Amino acid sequence: MKSRSYHHGDLRHSLIEMGIELIEQEGEGALSLRKVAAKCGVSNAAPYAHFKNKDGFLIAIQQHIMDLFTASLEKAFEEYEDTDRSLPMLGKAYVMFFYQNPFYYDFLFSRKNISIKLSSDDPNNRDTPPLAILKKAAISIFRKAGSPEKMIQDKITAMWALVHGLSAITTMPNVEYDDSWELRIEEIIRSISIPYV
Amino acid sequence: MKSRSYHHGDLRHSLIEMGIELIEQEGEGALSLRKVAAKCGVSNAAPYAHFKNKDGFLIAIQQHIMDLFTASLEKAFEEYEDTDRSLPMLGKAYVMFFYQNPFYYDFLFSRKNISIKLSSDDPNNRDTPPLAILKKAAISIFRKAGSPEKMIQDKITAMWALVHGLSAITTMPNVEYDDSWELRIEEIIRSISIPYV
DNA sequence: ACAGGATCTTGACAGTGTTAAGATCGTGTG
């Protein structure tokens, strides 16, 4: 933590924080390793001691945002667990996380080449935490409602697509919303999920 | 069209085509104005006679892809007009367009700063053609089915979010699909839209 | 105490977007 010594002390975290700050202020296009390094009072090549290259740095930021996303969904899951609103509220949390931080959505899903996976390709079907939480809640609800087992997969996918699509739409520039958008989100999700419950 | 003269003859179109080709071959990260110019046998600064800057070039590519998207939806709309499958099939066309060209999805929706709008912010509510077609078909179906007028807006948004979300999900890397994904798309859309029809 | 690894700096290179200045071409106007 000493700031005047040769070694920074906490450079990795500082770089990530300053990187996010820079993107929020000037947009992702203005992000450069050199600028972030300068913001941390450190030289050009210093970041290369902590990240393989710029993509590695971006992936670290994505991971950081993904952790925030996970925490946000977990909180909503616990709050409404075993409630009749559990699924709509979880979906709303999914959408609101990005609605309130549009840059998070862009940054998490806009760079296909390096983006971390939401759904996994390993044979054990181990999804990323956010998706796993959503699926878990959905399965529970749909089973309880007596949905035919063979349709549950499609319903889960539909539920995921709905909230992900709402996230995409609500973070688009220049999309118009007549009413309070936040209130409508819950109704929209409910209008889809209710028939299943 | 003469290729050896000082003037290229059709540089603007060539740049766009070569740009798309380059992205498809080497990824969007490898796209540079200089490389595209070279591919067209033209010098560094030549593109600046046709586009204000790189963003202008990217916007032109987006516009080109948007035209393809519009044509694709219009075709599906005409094919299934006044059918009981019109809305699911239109939704499927929406998803399949991007599923079959994942790079189109990225390029159209991944760059918030410059992306052309799907929904418009002008008071006349004039949406972009693809969205307008989808809304038109949805309104017609929902009205015919006797949906309460004040819920139609939410249902349309849900429909849009569903197909847009499916597009996002199916173009993600490393998302696993057990069965033939194309067939499932129709069922997923139907499972949502049927209750309304 | 000190060797070795982690961290950081300096300096350099190739590639990029962009602009200014000027060369070449085509085309409408007299």
Place this chain on the structure above:
DNA sequence: CACACGATCTTAACACTGTCAAGATCCTGT
């Protein structure tokens, strides 16, 4: 038909970027 003017293209340069090699500095375990 001439020719001036605008559209198109080239050359040359600038600042900025990602990245790496070589070396300086610091920390930590033994």
